[in-house]
Amino acid sequence: MRSIEFALSAVSLSMLLTGIAAQAAQITGTVTDKTTGKPAAGDAVELVDPQAGMGAMAQTATDARGHYSLNKPGNGPALVRAIHQGAPYFIAAPEGGAPGDIAVYDVAAKVDGVELDEDVTAIVDSTNGQLQVVERYSIHNSSAPPKTQWSPRSFSIVLPADAVVGGVTAQRPSGLPTSLKMDPDGPKGHYAFNFPIQPDAGEKGTMFQIEYELPYSAGKYTFHHQLTVPARAVWVVLPKSMNFASGGGAAFQSAPQDPGFQTFMSRNALPGSVLEFTVSGAGALPREDQGAQSGPQAGAQDNGGQDASANNGRPGGGIGNPIDTPDPLSKYKWWILGGMSLLLTASAAFLLRRPVPAAAFVAGADPVQTVQPVAPPATGAAQGATLLDALKDELFALETERISGKLAPAEYEKAKAALETVLKRALNRK
Numbered sequence: 001m002r003s004i005e006f007a008l009s010a011v012s013l014s015m016l017l018t019g020i021a022a023q024a025a026q027i028t029g030t031v032t033d034k035t036t037g038k039p040a041a042g043d044a045v046e047l048v049d050p051q052a053g054m055g056a057m058a059q060t061a062t063d064a065r066g067h068y069s070l071n072k073p074g075n076g077p078a079l080v081r082a083i084h085q086g087a088p089y090f091i092a093a094p095e096g097g098a099p100g101d102i103a104v105y106d107v108a109a110k111v112d113g114v115e116l117d118e119d120v121t122a123i124v125d126s127t128n129g130q131l132q133v134v135e136r137y138s139i140h141n142s143s144a145p146p147k148t149q150w151s152p153r154s155f156s157i158v159l160p161a162d163a164v165v166g167g168v169t170a171q172r173p174s175g176l177p178t179s180l181k182m183d184p185d186g187p188k189g190h191y192a193f194n195f196p197i198q199p200d201a202g203e204k205g206t207m208f209q210i211e212y213e214l215p216y217s218a219g220k221y222t223f224h225h226q227l228t229v230p231a232r233a234v235w236v237v238l239p240k241s242m243n244f245a246s247g248g249g250a251a252f253q254s255a256p257q258d259p260g261f262q263t264f265m266s267r268n269a270l271p272g273s274v275l276e277f278t279v280s281g282a283g284a285l286p287r288e289d290q291g292a293q294s295g296p297q298a299g300a301q302d303n304g305g306q307d308a309s310a311n312n313g314r315p316g317g318g319i320g321n322p323i324d325t326p327d328p329l330s331k332y333k334w335w336i337l338g339g340m341s342l343l344l345t346a347s348a349a350f351l352l353r354r355p356v357p358a359a360a361f362v363a364g365a366d367p368v369q370t371v372q373p374v375a376p377p378a379t380g381a382a383q384g385a386t387l388l389d390a391l392k393d394e395l396f397a398l399e400t401e402r403i404s405g406k407l408a409p410a411e412y413e414k415a416k417a418a419l420e421t422v423l424k425r426a427l428n429r430k
Helices: 002-023 334-338 357-363 367-371 380-404 409-429
Strands: 025-033 044-049 055-061 067-072 079-084 087-092 102-104 106-108 114-125 130-141 147-149 155-158 164-171 182-184 190-193 206-215 220-226 231-239 243-247 261-269 274-280
Touching (some): 044 067, 114 220, 130 155, 155 206, 231 274, 261 274
Parallel strands (some): 025 102, 106 147, 114 231
Antiparallel strands (some): 044 055, 044 079, 079 087, 114 130, 155 190, 220 274, 243 274
C-alpha cells in the first residue's frame, strides 16, 4: 500500500514539475553598446516582475559577445533590464522565442546634443481659490555618438516658490510613463531629476511632467518663469475666458491654435532668463470627459527611474509602475493609430484636438510627435505589427494598474473591453 502511495506521489510530483517546466521559457538576446557599436560585455541583466515591485526573478551577466540567457518562470508579464554603467535599459520580455536584444549607451553627466525642445505650462483650472497647473518638458538627446545624460542632476527646473507639487512623471523615449521623485536643488522651488536622458528613439525624446497648485484667491497670479537650459519654445496654454499679459520684457506672442483655448509662445529662451507673465480671471480648459478628476494627484514615487522598494542599492536601477491610466477617451488615443504611447494622467483627462505641440501636451500626447504627421508604414503587415505591439503594451499597463489597485474595477472593465475590441479587429486583419 505504501509503495502504491509513494508511486502515486512520485507521479503527481513528476507531473507538477513537468507542468512548471512547460510554463518556463528561455529568453536569450544580445546587449549592444550603441555608443561604441560593440557588444556590452559584463553588463548585469535581470528579469523583473512589474507586479511585484520590480523584483528580480532571474539574474545573469552578458558574456564577451554581449549575449545573455534567462529562464522566465510562468506566463505572467515581465521586463528585461540591462544595467550599463549604472543606467537601466528595459524591454518587454519577448515571447515565442523572439530575441531579447537590448540597446544600451555609455553614460556621462553632461552630454552635447541634449536640449530642451519645448516647455509647456497649461493653466488647467482656476476654481476654488487655486490655480491647477500642469507643466511639461520635452527634451531631445541627439548626441553623436549617442550617449545617455545621467547624474543626480540630469535635468533641473524652477517652479514657483509657493507651488504645491502633486504628481511628477517621466517617460523615456521608448518606454511607458512612470511616477518620479524630484529632489530639492537649492532655493525653494528649485528641483532636479535623477533620471537618465537617453538618446532619442526616432523623433521621440524624454518627457517630464509636473502637476502643481498655486494660491489664486485674488483671481490673479504672476509667474516668473525661470529656465536652467536653453529652450526652443516656451508655451503657455490657458482657458479662453482667462486673461494673459506678458511683463518684464518677456517676448510672448499670441499663437492661436484652437478656438477653445488661448496659446502664447516665446521662442529661443536662454538659461537664466526670467519670463514674466500674469494670468487673471476664471476658467477651465475644455474637457471631453466631464467626469474626470482634475488637479495634482500624487502617485507612487520613483527615484531615478527606479522603484523605491526594489532598487537593490543601485541608482537608476528600475522603472516605476506604469501610469497610463485608461479612460473613456481610449478611442482617441493616437498611439492606436500610430503605435505610440500616450501619457494621460487624471489631472489632464481632457483631449484638445489639434496637431500642435501645446495642445498635444494638455492631452498628454507627445508634442514633438504631434507636430509631424505620422508617416504611413511601408506595408500593411508592418502597420499591423506596430498596432498589435501598442495594444499589447497598453493591455500590459492596464493589468499592472488593476493588480496594484490603481484602477477601479468599473474603469478596468470598460478600458479592457475597448482594448480587446480593437485587438480583435487588428488580429482579424492580419
